[in-house]
Amino acid sequence: MKIAIHHRSGSFSDRWINYCEEKQIAYTIVDAYDTDIVEKVKDCDAFMWHHHHADYRDTLFAKQLLYSLQMAGKKVFPDFNTGWHFDDKVGQKYMFEAIGAPLVPSFVFYTKRESLEWIEHTSFPKVFKLRGGAGAVNVKLVRTKLEAIKLINRAFGRGFPQFDKWNNLKERWTKFKGGKDTFLAVCKGIGRLFINTEFGKMRSPEKGYVYFQDFIPNNGxxxxxxxxxxxxxxxxxxxxxxxxxxxxxxxxxxxxxxxxxxxxxxxxxxxxxxxxxxxxxxxxxxxxxxxxxxxxxxxxxxxxxxxxxxxxxxxxxxxxxxxxxxxxxxxxxxxx
CATH class of the missing domain: 3.30.470.20 (ATP-grasp fold, B domain)
Known part of the structure; x- marks a missing residue:
């Protein structure tokens, strides 16, 4: 078997390549962003790509490329069952319900009217989430009906930026205070208030739906x-x-x-x-x-x-x- 690996430094590909070298597994390094990538992996039996949710290029076509190669008979990682729901909390809601997983009670609405009607009859606190984002990014605790109304109005108005500059700075400051990051990282967070990330510039605001989960008290x-x-x-x-x-x-x-x-x-x-x-x-x-x-x-x-x-x-x-x-x-x- 010959494996094609898209290499991104700091990703799983570092270890995939090392392992293939160690075990003498045939592999080749490819660039998934090449327009002729399908042609370039034709002589390979498998394709591996640790695509990332914060790279706008990956979010545009990584899944489509992987599943196309899977349809052509190649082994891929991640394959369809593994990755179609990646960084899609809304999609996961339906999937968990369909397979009978013990999902935290979750609610999604696609119109402002239905959203506002629902909050009149629900209890708080609730957890508000956008469909994408890792490390608890885009996750907020909503304590009151008024807070929920503000989020709903924004969701069906100007929407939410894909990169939250203020939350990014807050995260860096919290980690710095806890000794888990450097002051330089805080300075970079301040810089991001004025200079957006490539991901933030290229991705449209998230809007047109609201997604809430029940808040489940636990042991911390x-x-x-x-x-x-x-x-x-x-x-x-x-x-x-x-x-x-x-x-x-x-x-x-x-x-x-x-x-x-x-x-x-x-x-x-x-x-x-x-x-x-x-x-x-x-x-x-x-x-x-x-x-x-x-x-x-x-x-x-x-x-x-x-x-x-x-x-x-x-x-x-x-x-x-x-x-x-x-x-x-x-x-x-x-x-x-």
Missing amino acids: FDIRVVVVGDKAVALQRNIRENDFRASGSGDLVFPNENIDKDFISLAYKLNKKLGAQSTAFDFIKDLDNNIYLVEISYGFPMLNFLDKASGYWDENLSWNEGKFIPQNWMVDNLIR
């Missing part, structure tokens, strides 16, 4: 379970200080073999229904010990994330101690 953390093929890794992410969000906090704990196996079992069960190659599940447990699924992604941070785990779980829910590289599993599974 979420559980992320990453399933790659027949292996699973789990970690606990504590919420940020004076916040309700765990995603993007950087405060990671690895329960390893001491984790509640219900999370692992549920992740395997859902991944089997999805038929996915790689899925990162974000779970929370309410104060009555009910598990809810918040959202999923095919990818996850590469450095200083799963690397800290001391082992993984197999499908029999047996703990396997030892270091590992999950990106290597992706290559192995694609070959198999």
Whole structure:
């Protein structure tokens, strides 16, 4: 088998390439942005691309290219079942409901009238989300009806920018205060108030819908379970200080073999229904010990994330101690 790999420094491709070199797996590096990319991978059996939600070019055509090559009979990563819902929280709502996943109660409306009628009969707080964004970007806690009305008016008015300059600065400042970022990063955040990112300039404002989820009181953390093929890794992410969000906090704990196996079992069960190659599940447990699924992604941070785990779980829910590289599993599974 010969694998075509789109290389982006700092992405999964770094490890895919290293693994292919180590195991003497035939591969070639290609540029997915080339207009003749389909022709260039014709002599390859597989195509791998760790496409990113914050690159406007990737959001324009990565899925379309991957699924086109899949239709042509090539193995791809991520394939359709793994990636069609990537960075699409609204799409995931319908998918979770369809497969019977324990989704946090979620509500989406496509007209201002229906949205305003709904908030007259619902309770607060609610969590407002845009369909895209990772690390809890574009996620807000809505405490009152008035706050919800303001968000609805904006959603069906000028919309929300794809890059939130003020939230970006706030995130950098919070991490700096917690010792997780540098003052230079804060200065860059200030600069972004005046100079937009390429992504922010090229993408249109998000508008034309509203998406809310119930706020689920919990014990101050979420559980992320990453399933790659027949292996699973789990970690606990504590919420940020004076916040309700765990995603993007950087405060990671690895329960390893001491984790509640219900999370692992549920992740395997859902991944089997999805038929996915790689899925990162974000779970929370309410104060009555009910598990809810918040959202999923095919990818996850590469450095200083799963690397800290001391082992993984197999499908029999047996703990396997030892270091590992999950990106290597992706290559192995694609070959198999």
